[in-house]
Amino acid sequence: MRRDKYEKELLVAQLAVQRASILTKRVFHEKAKGTVDKNDKSPVTIGDFGAQALIIAALQHNFPDDAIVAEEESAKLREDENLRSTVWELVRDTKLDSPDAEALLGGPIKDADAMVELIDKGNSPGGSQGRIWAIDPIDGTKGFLRGGQYAVCLALMVDGDVKVGALGCPNLPVDDAARLTAGIGENQTDEGHGVLFSAVLGQGATSRPLATVSLDPNAGTPISMRAIDDLTKANFCESVEAGHSSHGDQAAISQKLGITAPSVRMDSQAKYGSIARGAGDIYLRLPVSATYQEKIWDHAAGDLIVREAGGQVTDVHGKRLDFSVGRTLANNKGVVAAPLAVHGKVLEAVQEVLSAKL
Numbered sequence: 001m002r003r004d005k006y007e008k009e010l011l012v013a014q015l016a017v018q019r020a021s022i023l024t025k026r027v028f029h030e031k032a033k034g035t036v037d038k039n040d041k042s043p044v045t046i047g048d049f050g051a052q053a054l055i056i057a058a059l060q061h062n063f064p065d066d067a068i069v070a071e072e073e074s075a076k077l078r079e080d081e082n083l084r085s086t087v088w089e090l091v092r093d094t095k096l097d098s099p100d101a102e103a104l105l106g107g108p109i110k111d112a113d114a115m116v117e118l119i120d121k122g123n124s125p126g127g128s129q130g131r132i133w134a135i136d137p138i139d140g141t142k143g144f145l146r147g148g149q150y151a152v153c154l155a156l157m158v159d160g161d162v163k164v165g166a167l168g169c170p171n172l173p174v175d176d177a178a179r180l181t182a183g184i185g186e187n188q189t190d191e192g193h194g195v196l197f198s199a200v201l202g203q204g205a206t207s208r209p210l211a212t213v214s215l216d217p218n219a220g221t222p223i224s225m226r227a228i229d230d231l232t233k234a235n236f237c238e239s240v241e242a243g244h245s246s247h248g249d250q251a252a253i254s255q256k257l258g259i260t261a262p263s264v265r266m267d268s269q270a271k272y273g274s275i276a277r278g279a280g281d282i283y284l285r286l287p288v289s290a291t292y293q294e295k296i297w298d299h300a301a302g303d304l305i306v307r308e309a310g311g312q313v314t315d316v317h318g319k320r321l322d323f324s325v326g327r328t329l330a331n332n333k334g335v336v337a338a339p340l341a342v343h344g345k346v347l348e349a350v351q352e353v354l355s356a357k358l
């Protein structure tokens with residue numbers, strides 16, 4: 001597939017996500033070995049900081065004038081010297097296995113202080129003007145900790161519109177035809193797992209093995225959503241965490257649509273990637289709280305990848321996700337993602353279920 005716009009941005013995004021994923025995988029395996037504390041949240045903290053530092057370093061090197069909205073900030077790292085040195089050792093030792101690719105990302109970060117400063121470059125308020133990157137260094141922290149699905153997420157917005165997206169999903173099967181899966185589990189190997197999804201607005205979506213480093217941003221295989229005319233045969237996916245979306249409403253919608261297969265529950269934006277390649281069909285995220293605002297880094301890359309694969313993504317009111325109003329999706333409620341041809345029907349069922357609750 002030829003992509004002539006945003007070629008460099010796409011390449012940097014792909015390589016930055018791949019490099020950060022090497023770090024998150026190392027943290028996970030060290031946790032499994034007991035090298036980092038297994039019983040608290042420290043593995044995810046280490047992975048979050050390390051991955052965010054590596055991604056921001058790559059962006060700053062290539063696009064020093066771009067703004068960045070990233071999930072994490074360094075306060076905890078500044079207070080805790082042990083944590084800082086653990087993260088720094090990992091960051092220092094994490095490289096792509098291609099020297100050319102590594103050079104393109106700017107090579108190693110100078111020292112631990114530079115690393116901490118890089119992490120705080122992700123503090124842009126976002127908005128509707130100019131070039132803004134959105135980073136979720138580990139999306140699906142619960143999935144990461146349980147050996148399930150998680151994603152390293154990066155997207156570029158220009159004037160509030162997502163132009164480039166890259167999602168690294170270390171625990172999804174490489175094979176686009178594989179069935180939906182919840183994860184590989186702590187005791188299984190990485191063999192056959194790890195996929196990199198990417199998309200450029202107007203130029204389609206692709207997947208490729210996360211482990212394959214390429215300097216050609218067009219090296220992936222085009223992906224598309226499954227053409228589905230009979231909704232009763234659809235597969236839908238949702239969060240594992242009942243606190244993140246309403247399993248009850250989602251079950252009612254699925255029943256209304258006549259869907260017979262049970263939902264597939266998985267953490268993170270791996271849900272967007274999975275439906276984009278036709279491993280599932282519908283992703284429902286119905287709000288559980290009237291006040292929670294979704295974060296832009298939880299949706300930007302996935303939204304573009306699904307739309308470029310032939311899908312539609314809206315909120316429960318049928319409005320497209322609006323990335324132009326800051327760090328959150330303040331103008332939207334919930335997410336409904338489905339193949340373009342059936343999205344309207346799915347949305348109708350969503351609205352029927354929601355209005356029955358009023």
Ligand SMILES: Nc1ncnc2c1ncn2[C@@H]1O[C@H](COP(=O)(O)O)[C@@H](O)[C@H]1OP(=O)(O)O
Pocket residue numbers: 139140141238239240241243244245266267268269288289292298
């Ligand atoms: N009340 C909530 N409603 C929706 N999403 C939430 C809520 N609380 C946290 N999240 C976010 O949901 C995302 C994970 O979604 P999923 O469960 O589908 O994998 C995380 O980024 C998480 O944010 P956080 O990083 O602050 O935990």
Ligand SMILES: [Mg+2]
Pocket residue numbers: 136138139140297298
């Ligand atoms: Mg997240």
Ligand SMILES: [Mg+2]
Pocket residue numbers: 071136137138139140141
């Ligand atoms: Mg996160």
Ligand SMILES: [Mg+2]
Pocket residue numbers: 071141
């Ligand atoms: Mg978080």
